Amino acid sequence: MVSRNRIILSCTYWAFVLYIFIPLILMIVMGFKDSKFIGFPIKSWTFDWYISIFSDYEIIYSFGYSILIAIFSTLISVIIGTWIAVLLEGRKFWGWSPVFGLMILPALVPGIISAIAFRIYARWLGIEPGMGAIIWAHAVHNVPFVTIVVMARLSTLPKSQIEAARDLGADPLLTFIRITLPYLIPAILGASIFCLLLSFDDFVRSFFLGDYNATLPVLIFAMLRSGMSPEINAIATIALILTAAIGIWAERFTRKTNKDNKI
Amino acid sequence: MKTENIVHIDKVSKKFGTTTAIEQLSLDIKHGEFVTFLGPSGCGKSTTLRILGGFEIPDTGKIILEGKDVTKYPPEKRQVNMVFQDYALFPHMTVSENISFALVLKGLNKNTIIKRQNEIMTFLQIQEYGNRYPNQLSGGQRQRVALARALAPNPALLLLDEPLGALDAKLRTQVQRELKSIQRKTNKTFLFVTHDQEEALTMSDRIIVMHNGRVEQDGSPEDLYYRPSNRFVAEFIGETNFLSGKVISLNNSIVGFDWYGYKIFGASNWGIPKKGSNITAALRLENLILSKVSPKTTNKVQGRILNKTFQGSRLLIEILIENTDEILLRAFIDNKTAQEIGSGIIWLGWHTESMAILND
CATH class of the missing domain: 2.40.50.100 (RNA polymerase II/Efflux pump adaptor protein, barrel-sandwich hybrid domain)
Structure with a gap:
């Protein structure tokens, strides 16, 4: 019975893996096809699409633009998110739950609704569409993810660590810098990677709050309107490899630090 | 000002919500004494220690440390160090970094720090573990590091909150003897908290038995054992x-x-x-x-x-x-x-x- 369960389980697992990976593999394969028409059969292979995107100023520019937005919005959300986590975790005050709920809200509001709301709010405040507005919207959207991850980590920090630092002469600020922050690093790093990827991936907010400069997803969307091209597959493949590499590295780093910090 | 009593606890009371942890506690502790607070869990012994360490502020009463009223002082402003039950070693720092933590914060120069660090590590026989991280040490070694870290800044008073609880029985008796000899050699005042009567009898000069936030009896191990004053x-x-x-x-x-x-x-x-x-x-x-x-x-x-x-x-x-x-x-x-x-x-x-x- 045990072995039959194992077979069923592993079949389900591999079916799921195939379900996820077949589209990705197809996408990658089509990026090397020597024809503008996407689909089988593939008669000959080429690197032309990769060469063409690397020589396309617009694509390179939007790629850099997306990364810049991702970095700045991540920095902002990490600082604010960690700050909120430290204020909320382990504290009891009247109205804690509503405050926590409000903090979570930006992550739950559908993208399209928050994008429109941001657009209206930005106009009302007199903020021009463009990089600043996109960074602002991405940062607000990402704060809850940082807060939740950091709060979870913070809740496992033994209280005696803080007390020991105070006991040995550190004031609350020094204790935070020397003890709490190093303990939070794996969580902050994990949250940062997640924020970077969320921001890099975002289309709706960037579309509604952007000016004539397009982020990568917005550019791909624009390219799609003039027809599907293997160029898009090539861009997507590069983005996939980059994000996967960052994700795997972050996961390994977090696991290693978690293990080191365990006593 | 040098007074004979290092600690004077004056009518201290502490409540957590509706439960009374300590009620009208008054005590004097002399220089160089090994004093144990003994009692069942919830008797107020740990709270007493935490009040002395500055982690809890008493509702009423005063704490006088070396002639100075420190009742409202935060932990970092007190000449008191604590060995925690779980040791609370900093996992991201090496043994030497843990030990020098307080010395660096005191703003001592590098040579003084290294000298003191080596001194205390040699004294506790942990000099070879300087570059290790706490998770690379055994329970007994961690216990020594925790003790070294607390002794490094040369506190007037050392607080020990059930520091032997995590050790196995055999190691425990060995550490008990060591702790006592360390206390004799350093001639420091040790305040030790335990619920283990045998531990208290073995190590202490003086035992304070607590129950429901009050002192039941205060005397030498022999007094307590052969001349208990109440049931x-x-x-x-x-x-x-x-x-x-x-x-x-x-x-x-x-x-x-x-x-x-x-x-x-x-x-x-x-x-x-x-x-x-x-x-x-x-x-x-x-x-x-x-x-x-x-x-x-x-x-x-x-x-x-x-x-x-x-x-x-x-x-x-x-x-x-x-x-x-x-x-x-x-x-x-x-x-x-x-x-x-x-x-x-x-x-x-x-x-x-x-x-x-x-x-x-």
């Missing part, structure tokens, strides 16, 4: 027979009382009860002398052996006392005595000073 202390430490009766005679601190027609004498270390009042006396199991013939002790009764339980180096004997309402007394005797007395009717005797008259 709680007698029950909490060691094994005890309790004998109750009406006071019939008083001679200084020697109290005579009637116990099922036997006239029994005990010693009181807290005062003199009223004649005719009902009192209870505590008698340690090993203080009973058993023999076939009438013993030469002040107190003696006859009884019949009911049960013998082998306990390794000794036997636990239960004796049904003659002419009582089936009262049982328990005694510890060695194997040789057990063979001599055999079974059946025997004599039990004990000295006046080995029976303590209790205050409740």
Whole structure:
């Protein structure tokens, strides 16, 4: 019975893996096809699409633009998110739950609704569409993810660590810098990677709050309107490899630090 | 200002919500004493330590440390260090970094820090672990590092909150001896918290037994063991027979009382009860002398052996006392005595000073 369960389980697992990976593999394969028409059969292979995107100023520019937005919005959300986590975790005050709920809200509001709301709010405040507005919207959207991850980590920090630092002469600020922050690093790093990827991936907010400069997803969307091209597959493949590499590295780093910090 | 008492606790009370942790606690602790707070969990012993460390602010009362009122001082402003129950070593720092943490914060220069760090590491025999991280150490090694870290800034007072709880039994007795010798060598005041009576008896110069936020008894290990002043202390430490009766005679601190027609004498270390009042006396199991013939002790009764339980180096004997309402007394005797007395009717005797008259 045990072995039959194992077979069923592993079949389900591999079916799921195939379900996820077949589209990705197809996408990658089509990026090397020597024809503008996407689909089988593939008669000959080429690197032309990769060469063409690397020589396309617009694509390179939007790629850099997306990364810049991702970095700045991540920095902002990490600082604010960690700050909120430290204020909320382990504290009891009247109205804690509503405050926590409000903090979570930006992550739950559908993208399209928050994008429109941001657009209206930005106009009302007199903020021009463009990089600043996109960074602002991405940062607000990402704060809850940082807060939740950091709060979870913070809740496992033994209280005696803080007390020991105070006991040995550190004031609350020094204790935070020397003890709490190093303990939070794996969580902050994990949250940062997640924020970077969320921001890099975002289309709706960037579309509604952007000016004539397009982020990568917005550019791909624009390219799609003039027809599907293997160029898009090539861009997507590069983005996939980059994000996967960052994700795997972050996961390994977090696991290693978690293990080191365990006593 | 150098006063004889390093710590003066003045009528300190602390409540958590509706539960009282400490009530009107007053204590003086001398320089160089090894003082143990002993009691069951929730007795207020840890809270007392945490108040001294600055982790809790008392509701009322004062804490005077070396002549200075530190009641409202935060932990970082007190010349007091603590060894935590879970050691609380910083996992992202090496052993040397953990130990020098307080020294760096004091703003000492690098050479002084290294000198002090080496000194304390050599003293505790952990010099070879300097570059290791806490998760690469065994429980006993971590315990030493925690002690080294707390001693490094040369505190006036060292607080130890059940620091041996996580060690296995064998290592524990070894560390107990070491801790005591470290305390002697450094001549520092150690305040130790434990719920383990054996630990307290082994290490302390002075034991403060606490119960429900109050001090039940404060004295040397011998005092507490042989002269408990009340039922709680007698029950909490060691094994005890309790004998109750009406006071019939008083001679200084020697109290005579009637116990099922036997006239029994005990010693009181807290005062003199009223004649005719009902009192209870505590008698340690090993203080009973058993023999076939009438013993030469002040107190003696006859009884019949009911049960013998082998306990390794000794036997636990239960004796049904003659002419009582089936009262049982328990005694510890060695194997040789057990063979001599055999079974059946025997004599039990004990000295006046080995029976303590209790205050409740």
